Amino acid sequence: MKSFVKWFCGLLSVAAAAPSLQGAASAPAPPPDIRRDATVEAVQRVMPAVVNVRTETIVERHDPFENLLKEFWGPFYRQAGPETTYSLGSGVIIDEDGWVLTNFHVVNRATKVFVRTADGRELEAEPIVGTSLTDVALLRIKNPKREKFATIRFAGDDDLLLGETVIALGNPFGLGGSVSRGILSSKSRRPPAESEPLEVEDWLQTDAAINPGNSGGPLVNLRGELIGVNVAVYREGQGIGFAIPARRVSAALAEISSPEVLKSLWFGARVRPGSKPLTVSSVQSESPAGRAGLRAGDQILQLNDASPASFVEFNRQIAEAGTARTVSLTVQRGNERKQINLRLVRESDFFNSDLVEKKIGIEVEEVTPQLADALGLGDKRGVIINRVEPNSPAARAGLRKNMIITTVDGQVTWHSDSQPAPSYVPVAKALYGKKKGEQSQFGVIIPQRIGRYLQFQQATVTVSVR
Numbered sequence: 001m002k003s004f005v006k007w008f009c010g011l012l013s014v015a016a017a018a019p020s021l022q023g024a025a026s027a028p029a030p031p032p033d034i035r036r037d038a039t040v041e042a043v044q045r046v047m048p049a050v051v052n053v054r055t056e057t058i059v060e061r062h063d064p065f066e067n068l069l070k071e072f073w074g075p076f077y078r079q080a081g082p083e084t085t086y087s088l089g090s091g092v093i094i095d096e097d098g099w100v101l102t103n104f105h106v107v108n109r110a111t112k113v114f115v116r117t118a119d120g121r122e123l124e125a126e127p128i129v130g131t132s133l134t135d136v137a138l139l140r141i142k143n144p145k146r147e148k149f150a151t152i153r154f155a156g157d158d159d160l161l162l163g164e165t166v167i168a169l170g171n172p173f174g175l176g177g178s179v180s181r182g183i184l185s186s187k188s189r190r191p192p193a194e195s196e197p198l199e200v201e202d203w204l205q206t207d208a209a210i211n212p213g214n215s216g217g218p219l220v221n222l223r224g225e226l227i228g229v230n231v232a233v234y235r236e237g238q239g240i241g242f243a244i245p246a247r248r249v250s251a252a253l254a255e256i257s258s259p260e261v262l263k264s265l266w267f268g269a270r271v272r273p274g275s276k277p278l279t280v281s282s283v284q285s286e287s288p289a290g291r292a293g294l295r296a297g298d299q300i301l302q303l304n305d306a307s308p309a310s311f312v313e314f315n316r317q318i319a320e321a322g323t324a325r326t327v328s329l330t331v332q333r334g335n336e337r338k339q340i341n342l343r344l345v346r347e348s349d350f351f352n353s354d355l356v357e358k359k360i361g362i363e364v365e366e367v368t369p370q371l372a373d374a375l376g377l378g379d380k381r382g383v384i385i386n387r388v389e390p391n392s393p394a395a396r397a398g399l400r401k402n403m404i405i406t407t408v409d410g411q412v413t414w415h416s417d418s419q420p421a422p423s424y425v426p427v428a429k430a431l432y433g434k435k436k437g438e439q440s441q442f443g444v445i446i447p448q449r450i451g452r453y454l455q456f457q458q459a460t461v462t463v464s465v466r
C-alpha cells in the first residue's frame with residue numbers, strides 16, 4: 001500500500017510539471033542578431049592587433065650665420081635649441097611578443113616611437129629596421145614583462161578576389177581605432193621587379209576610405225586576414241586608396257626580420273612568411289646556410305629539436321644562437337628528411353670595406369658621431385668616401401672623396417642596440433651579389449664649402465660593378 005501511495009504521488013508531481021516542461025520546449029529560440037555580419041566578425045578578430053603609432057622627431061636648427069655670430073659674440077651668443085615634430089600613423093602586431101608592422105615613412109627619422117594598443121595603453125617601441133624601397137618597417141614594443149599580444153594572420157600570397165569586400169583599419173587624422181569598408185578595386189598591375197621602389201602599379205587599390213594616419217594599418221578580407229598594408233590615397237580622385245600587397249609585405253619582412261638585420265649575423269637564407277611548415281625561399285651559395293647544405297624549397301620542421309611558431313620566432317632564435325652555438329635544422333626535402341648543422345658568422349667579418357674597394361674602387365669609413373662632429377656634418381649618417389681609385393668604376397661614375405653614401409639600391413637601415421654593424425656593411429652586402437657589369441644605385445650627400453659655411457647637396461649615382 002505504501003509503495004502504491006508513493007507511485008501515485010510521483011505520478012501527480014510529473015503531471016503537475018508537464019505543462020511547464022511543455023512550455024519550455026516550445027519556447028522560440030532568440031533570433032540571431034542581424035547586425036553581426038561577416039564584417040563585424042572580421043573587425044572583432046583583427047582590432048585587438050591594430051595599434052596607433054605616434055612618433056617624436058627632434059630637428060636640429062642650424063643658423064647659416066652661426067659660426068659668424070659665435071666669433072663676434074662669443075659667450076653672449078645663444079644657439080637656437082632643437083625643435084620637436086610629431087606625427088601619427090598606424091600599425092598592426094604580427095608576432096605575440098610585440099613585433100609591429102607599419103610603413104617606413106611613418107617612423108623614418110623618428111627619435112622616439114610610441115604605440116597605443118586597442119585597450120588604450122601607450123607603450124614605447126623601438127624601430128628595428130625598414131626600407132624606403134618597399135615602405136615597410138618593423139618595430140618592437142619594449143616588453144620587459146614579456147606579455148603576449150594579439151596578432152593578425154596573413155592571407156596567402158595573391159589570395160585576392162577582385163571585387164571582394166575589404167576593410168581598412170587604423171588611425172586616420174589621429175582619431176583612434178577606426179574602420180572603413182569597401183571592395184578590392186584592383187590588384188597590382190605589374191610583375192615584381194627587384195631593386196625598384198614600389199609604386200602605384202605594385203599596390204592594391206580599394207575604395208575603402210584611407211586617410212592621413214591610416215598609413216601602416218592593415219587592409220583585411222572578411223576572414224580577418226591581412227591582404228595589404230595601407231600606404232597612400234589618390235588625392236585627386238574619390239574613393240581611390242592603395243595598400244602594399246601581403247605578398248610584397250611578406251618578402252620585405254623576410255628580409256628585415258632576418259638574423260642579418262636583427263643581430264648583424266650572416267645566416268644567408270630567407271624563409272617565406274606565412275608558410276606552414278616554414279619554407280626556405282632563397283639561399284646565398286657562399287653563406288653559412290649555403291655551405292651547410294640548406295636549399296631553396298626545404299621545409300623546416302624543427303629548429304634545435306623544437307618547431308618554430310612563426311617566421312619571426314625562427315629568425316629570432318637563430319639570431320640568439322649567435323656565433324658561439326651551432327644551429328640544428330631538421331628539414332624535409334621531397335621525400336627525404338635531413339639534419340643540417342650550421343654556425344653563423346659576424347657580417348662585419350665578411351662584408352667589410354675591403355669588399356667595397358674590390359667591387360667598385362673606393363675606400364670608405366663609417367660616419368661616427370665623433371667624425372660627424374669633427375667634419376661639421378651634423379646628424380648626417382652613412383659612410384664617407386676616403387679615397388677613390390683612379391679609373392675605377394666609382395671614379396668613372398662620379399663618386400669623389402668626402403661624399404657620404406646614405407643608401408644603396410634604396411636600402412636604408414637604422415642603427416640601434418640590436419643592430420651594431422658598421423654602416424659600410426649594407427654597402428658591402430648590396431655589392432656582394434652583383435656580377436661584373438651589373439649596376440648599383442647610390443644615394444649620396446655632397447658637402448660643399450662656400451667660404452666659412454658648409455652646404456650639402458643630395459644626388460644619385462649609378463655605378464657598374466667590376
